[in-house]
Amino acid sequence: MTDDLESRFADLIARRTDFPALARLHEGRTLAHFDGPGGTQVPQTVIDAVSGCYRTANANTHGFFVTTVETDRMLHDARAAMADFLGADNARDISFGANMTTLAWGLAHAFARRFQPGDEVLVSNLDHEANRGPWLMLREHGMVVREIAIRPDATLDYDDFAAQVTPRTRLVAVGMASNAFGTVNDIARARELAYRAGAWLLVDAVHYAPHFPLDVRSLGVDFLLCSAYKFYGPHVGVLYSRNGLLDGLATDRLRTQDPRAPHRIETGTLNHAAIAGTLAAVDYLASLGAGASRRERVIAALNRVAEYERELAQRIWRGLQRLPAVTLVGPPFGTGRRAPTVSFTVAGLEAAEVCRRLAERGICAWDGHFYAIRPIELLGLLERGGVTRVGISLYNSVEDVDRLLAAMAEIVAGA
Ligand SMILES: Cc1ncc(COP(=O)(O)O)c(C=O)c1O
Structure with a gap:
């Protein structure tokens, strides 16, 4: 054997x-x-990409000289790589952040400005606190946050899930895989329940992403979060937002910040070297598979x-x-x-x-x-x-x- x-x-x-x-x-x-x-x-290629960034192209964005131009290009390429990794249509659907938790808090602040008191949010009792705490905070803004029960074998109770979705549900936030127990949740079912209520579906794929191919389009998710350091890359959080959604959210933003997606939720200067490493991590995974495109190779x-x-x-x-x-x-x-x-x-x-x-x-x-x-x-x-x-x-x-x-x-x- x-x-x-x-x-x-x-x-x-x-x-x-x-x-x-x-x-x-x-x-x-x-x-x-x-x-x-x-x-x-992390593989050597990721280490090389991080140090290569500091060795040859360490600059801020949006200038005219060679290193800033290369930084802009690298950031775009990294978004395109993550779009391939997640099955997103466009590099514009991918935002970067310090980690998954920081991006989730950023979204929660925007949801607080968007939802009305009495609006409902559904989270799960199976999740990592990063996919609970930011949404539980919405209670401070008058929203009703409900919690999906779990069964003794550390799986979601889908009857309880279905019972807690109401016409006032605006957001369903569930994990795709449990980092504590390995449980993989039925996202198609979550999508159906969220869709019926007209709610957004947000998925924490941090524990799922290193182990299985992801396809945000077939999952039909509105938001999906993951973290590159769990899939052989550096410490970078990644947010996929369905096309156009981020542009409609009132995120925490400086007057000087680019208001368009994917930048709209990206505060301050990003960790360019770590993002170069994230691009290398996707390419590394692609190098383990065969196929005509990077997406096919990753899958x-x-x-x-x-x-x-x-x-x-x-x-x-x-x-x-x-x-x-x-x-x-x-x-x-x-x-x-x-x-x-x-x-x-x-x-x-x-x-x-x-x-x-x-x-x-x-x-x-x-x-x-x-x-x-x-x-x-x-x-x-x-x-x-x-x-x-x-x-x-x-x-x-x-x-x-x-x-x-x-x-x-x-x-x-x-x-
Ligand atoms: C399932 C899950 N969600 C969220 C997180 C938080 O990710 P980050 O450390 O990028 O904030 C983790 C980290 O362990 C995780 O395992």
Whole structure:
């Protein structure tokens, strides 16, 4: 089975050498990175693009000299790359920001000026706080913010979802994949419910984007947010707004700021070097797939990455299932889509202690709630220190997984 997996995905596995961080030794051995959901490692091409920006074209925008002209071109190219990544029609639909959270707050301020007291907003109890807090703030402006319930297996309760959409719903904000449990939500259903009410659909695709191809047009979303540092790029937030929507929003803006999309929500000077790295991250993913266009290559690559990551994640799931002290949290790997992110608790050991012992063995994993504090709280896990989360990224190997499983067997045995 191992050999079969390694030969079937030999092309992807060969690309591990693209990531310099994987060669780093700590106490004489390499690190096994299961911390991807908190931020992935980056390939050399991304590192080169970031440093290349500082080496050769470090300037502000909209001038006449060569470096400013090149900066303008790079920013346009990066928007075009993200449009390819997301399936957007136009580079103008892509805005950049410090991170996803900052862009969400920016949108929330604009929605506060747009919606009326009594208007309704629907958020979910499964989400990261970045896709809850900014919309919950709308209560301060007289809006009614409702929360979609979750089920014990960390999936959305779609009956509750449907029941909470009313003719006054103006915005439905849901995640596409849970960064705590790997749950993938039914966005087609969310779209249908939002559409029926005439509400906007905003999707947090931060945890989904590294693992599956996205297509904003077929999803029919109005806004979609993601973060480049989760898909092998630098720390940059990305906002897709359906054509024309951003132009109609009263965003926080200086008098001097370009009022047109995509700039309308971009405050101050952007992080040009990180955006150059974001462009390189999209090109890197495209380099893993075949096709006539960059969009086709990205889709082919991510479909293949999804297959590989799922097999590794399932291997973790099955391996942990054999340890009686371990309780897996979240939906099992069934027939539907599921992100390759596995969370669990260990009888008698808090998640922080599990992660400390994994760290002693050179294994990087996160503990706690990962800002998805609401579902962790509702599932009764917060007072127990949350969960241990291991996430698969495209550069993980069978060896990493077996090292993790061997470490967990030792840890539960008290070693
Ligand atoms: C699902 C999800 N949404 C939103 C965020 C926030 O992203 P950022 O750090 O870019 O603000 C994260 C970060 O972990 C996330 O996993």
